Amino acid sequence: MLTDINPRMLILARESRGLSQSELSKRLKISQGKLSKAEKGEQSINDITLTSLALELNYPEQFFFQSTPSAPVSHYYYRKRVTISKKIMAKMESSIKIFRNNIDSLMDSVELPDFKIPTFDPSEDLPEEIARKARYILKIPDGPITNLTNVLERNGLLIVKTDLFNEKTDGLSTISDKGAHIIYLNERMPNDRQRYSLAHELGHMIMHFDIPSDSENVEQEADRFASEFLMPEKEIKNSLRNLNFNKLGDLKRYWKVSMRSLVRRAKDLGLLEPQEYRNFQINFSRQGMSKSEPIPLPEEKPYLLNQIIKLHLTELDYSEEELARIVNLDLGEFQDRFIEQEIPKLKILRNF
Amino acid sequence: MQLEQLQFFPTKESFDSIDFENPNNPDFFRNIALSIFEAFELFSNDNKSFYDNTSKSNMLNNAVAFAIQKNCSSQNFEFIESLSNTRRSLGILDDKYVLMFKKTPVSNVKTKQDDKIKYQELDKHVVFLTYEVDNFWSEIKKVEFRYYATPKDITYIYDITNLINTPATRIFEPMEEIPTIGIKEDAKTKRRKAQ
Numbered sequence: 053m054l055t056d057i058n059p060r061m062l063i064l065a066r067e068s069r070g071l072s073q074s075e076l077s078k079r080l081k082i083s084q085g086k087l088s089k090a091e092k093g094e095q096s097i098n099d100i101t102l103t104s105l106a107l108e109l110n111y112p113e114q115f116f117f118q119s120t121p122s123a124p125v126s127h128y129y130y131r132k133r134v135t136i137s138k139k140i141m142a143k144m145e146s147s148i149k150i151f152r153n154n155i156d157s158l159m160d161s162v163e164l165p166d167f168k169i170p171t172f173d174p175s176e177d178l179p180e181e182i183a184r185k186a187r188y189i190l191k192i193p194d195g196p197i198t199n200l201t202n203v204l205e206r207n208g209l210l211i212v213k214t215d216l217f218n219e220k221t222d223g224l225s226t227i228s229d230k231g232a233h234i235i236y237l238n239e240r241m242p243n244d245r246q247r248y249s250l251a252h253e254l255g256h257m258i259m260h261f262d263i264p265s266d267s268e269n270v271e272q273e274a275d276r277f278a279s280e281f282l283m284p285e286k287e288i289k290n291s292l293r294n295l296n297f298n299k300l301g302d303l304k305r306y307w308k309v310s311m312r313s314l315v316r317r318a319k320d321l322g323l324l325e326p327q328e329y330r331n332f333q334i335n336f337s338r339q340g341m342s343k344s345e346p347i348p349l350p351e352e353k354p355y356l357l358n359q360i361i362k363l364h365l366t367e368l369d370y371s372e373e374e375l376a377r378i379v380n381l382d383l384g385e386f387q388d389r390f391i392e393q394e395i396p397k398l399k400i401l402r403n404f
Numbered sequence: 405m406q407l408e409q410l411q412f413f414p415t416k417e418s419f420d421s422i423d424f425e426n427p428n429n430p431d432f433f434r435n436i437a438l439s440i441f442e443a444f445e446l447f448s449n450d451n452k453s454f455y456d457n458t459s460k461s462n463m464l465n466n467a468v469a470f471a472i473q474k475n476c477s478s479q480n481f482e483f484i485e486s487l488s489n490t491r492r493s494l495g496i497l498d499d500k501y502v503l504m505f506k507k508t509p510v511s512n513v514k515t516k517q518d519d520k521i522k523y524q525e526l527d528k529h530v531v532f533l534t535y536e537v538d539n540f541w542s543e544i545k546k547v548e549f550r551y552y553a554t555p556k557d558i559t560y561i562y563d564i565t566n567l568i569n570t571p572a573t574r575i576f577e578p579m580e581e582i583p584t585i586g587i588k589e590d591a592k593t594k595r596r597k598a599q
Contacts, residue, residue, distance in 0.1 A: 161591035165583045198580060205583045298460075301540035305448065311540070339539075346542030347448075350577040359585050367587050368595045 055102050057116035059093040065109045065116065066091075067146035070139060070217075079108045115380040121149045121156075122229055136220055144216050148224065148236060151214065154379040154389070155357070156230045161368060162360050167208030167233060174259045179273045183280035186258055194287060196307045200250050201352035204235075209257075211250065211354040213239040214389075219343075223249035225256050233257060243349040244310035251278035282309050283317050292318040295328075297335065304347050311345055312336060361390045419529045419551060421560055428480045428498050437567045439471035440535045440547045446471065448541075460541065461507050468505050468535065469493040502528045508536040508546075522552040 066076050073091070077084040080101060089095035097105070106113045136144075170189050172182040190207055197203060201211050216224075216238040222245060223237045235253045237246045255277030260270050291303060295318050300311040307314065315336075319329045336342065364370045370378075376386035427433070447467040472495065473483040486493045495503045504521070521530045529551070536546040544565075551560035 161588055161595070163586050163588050165585060199577045202577075202579045202581065202583070206581060297539045298541060301542050304540075346538065346540050348575075350575040352577045355579060355583055356585055359583075363585070363587055368591060369599075370595075 055099060056096055057090075057102065058118060058120060059091050060120040061116045061118050062105070063091050064120075064146045064149055065105070065111050067142040068150055069109050070143040071109075072139070076108065080104050110382050110385065112377070112380060112382060114377075118153065118380055121153050136218055140218050144218065144221065147214075147217070148226065151212070151236075151389070152226060152228045152232075152234060154381060155210065155212075155232060155234065155360075156228045157379045158360050158364065158375075159228075159230045159232055162363055164210065164232065164356065165206055165208045169204075169207055169209060169233065169254070169257055171258055171262045173263045174269075174273050175263075179255065179259065179276035180280040180285070182259060183255070183277045184284065186254070186277075187281060187284070194284075197282060198308070199352050200247055200282075201354055204250065204254065205354065205356050208233065209254075210234045210356050211237065212357055213237045213246070213354060215239055222246075223253050225253040225261075227261070242310075242344050243351050244304070244308070244313070244345065247308060247349065247352065248278055248282065248310065248313055251281045254278075254281070279313070279317055279320065283307055283313070285321060288317065289321055289323070292321060292323050295324065295332075301347055304345075304349075308349050311341070311347075357390070358392055416527055416529065419524075419560070421551075421562070424501060424529075424531065424549075425562060429478060432476065432481065432497070433562075433564045434567045435476045436472065436533065437547050437564045439475045440468060440533075441544055441568065442475070443467035443471035444537070444544050464507060464537070465493075465505060468507075472505065496528070500528060502526065502530045503533050503549075504530060505533045506535075508534045519555060522555040524553065 066073070071079075073087050074084050077087040080087065081104075082101060086095060090097050102113055102116065105111075105116065168190070170186060172185065174182065177185070190203060192203060205211060210232050212234060214236055216236065219238075219240055221238055222241055223235060225233075225235045227233055235250060235257075237249055237253075239246075241249065252274045255274035256270065259273055259277065288307065291299075292314065295315065300314055303314050304311050315324070315329065315332045318324045319326075324332070361375070364375055365372070372387060372391065373383055375390070376383045379386060379390075381389070425433075429435075443464065444467070447464045469483075469485070473485070473493075476495070477483050480498050482496045484494050484496065493505060495505075497503055520526065524530060532550045532552065534546075534548055534550055535544055537543065538545050546563065547565045549560075549562040549564065550558045553559040
C-alpha cells in the first residue's frame, strides 16, 4: 500500500541524522532519485519503505505524518566568523526544529511563568541603555547576576542545553509554533561561555525579534547588550582599572564571566591601551585559554523543561512510553533528551 | 637519602628522607595535600574569616593553617599557632620534624630567624611545606616539602601534589527562586477522559 507522508518531515528526519540523500538511499536500498522525489512530495512511498525509514532514521513511523514546523530557527550565535559544513548546519537546524516540535507537543498541558521579557528598538536606544532597562524591568539587583538561567526562566523563557553538534555555535534563540520563547545553548561550551551566550541571545530576543534590524549590526548589538547586562559599566569600571592576570581570577569569580570577556570589557570601556589588550590576548593564547579557562564557574541548570516532564509523569500520570509517543520520538531518544540522567556527564573539577 | 649536618657537634641525627616520608600516621601527607586544596577552596569562596588586610598570600596562608590544624592534628602532629604577627604557624611531626607552611615563591627577606631555620640550626629538622598557585590564582599547581641546607640550597624536595585523587564532579549554581509552572486547568480533565 502507498502512504502519503509529510515530505518535509522526511527531510528533517534525514538531516537531523546527518545523512545525505545518497547515504540514506543506499541504506534503504532504493534509488536516490526515488528518495529525492519522495522528499519533494512527488512520489508516495510504500509501507515497507516507511518501516525501513523509521528503522534507519530511528524515528517512530508516526513521526513522518506530523505537520511541518513553520517558525524558522532564528539568530544563531557564533563566537567568531566561522564556517560550518552544510551537513552539520542542516543537522543542527533540523534537530532544533524537531526538538522545538517535541516541546510544543508538551505545551498543551502546562502553563509556563508569564512571559515578561520586554522588547526595545535598537534604533531608538543604544544596546547598553536597553540592557540597563532590561535589568530594571526584570528586577535584577545591582551587581553580578548570580543565576541568569533562573532569572530568565522565572520570566517565561525556556532554556535548553543541548548538543549543537559542533564547537563553533554557541547558542541560538527561537519561538516555537505555539509561542514558547526558547534559547538553546551548546552544552559543549564551558559555563562562562554559556552564560555570555545566554545574555547575547536575550539581547536578540529583546532587540531583534519584533523589530526588523540591520542584519550587519545585530550581532554587535547583541554583544554590546550582553556586556552591559552582565557587567554594568557603572559598577564594574573601577575594578577594571590597572587590570592584571592576578586580578582577573577574582573578577571572574565575582562577576561570573570569562576572563576574556572582562579583558574585552576593559578595552571597550577605554581602560586598556591597544597594546595592553594585545598582550592579554597573546597570554591567553599561550596558556591555551582559547577554548577553556581556569576557574570553572558553577553550572546553571535549567529547571522548566525538566519540570514540564515531571508534571506530566506525576500530576497527569503519563508513562515515559506515552510521552515518547506524544512527542513522536523513540523511547531511548526521548529519555536521552528529556529525562534527567542519574549518572551525569562528568567534568573534571577539584572539589571536596 | 641522608643529609649530613654541617656542624662539629650535631644535636640531631642527619636528615633521613625515607624516615621523613614514612611518618607514624601513614595518611599524614595525603591529609596535608588535601588540606592545601581544601584551604584553596575556602579562600576562593570568599570566606571572610580568612580576611587579612595585607595580601592574598597571607589570606591563603591563614586558610592553609586553618585546614591543616583541622585535618591533621593528632598525637603524631602538633599544630602550633603563630604567637606573633609573623604568620609562622608551624607543626611538629613525630616529634622530629618542624614543618613550616609557605606559598611559593618563598620570601627572600633575610632575617636572623630565617637564617637559623634555613641553616638547620634548630634542634629539629625544619622542612618547608610550600604550595604554588597559578598566575590567575585559579588553582594549586604544586604542593611539596623542601629541605634547606642553607638559605640558598634546597637539598631535598618531596612532591605530594598527586597524593590525592580529586573526584570529578559538577557544581551547580543554586536557584534563587523556583519558577512557577503548573498544569492547565483543563489538562487533568482531558487526561482522565483519554484514560
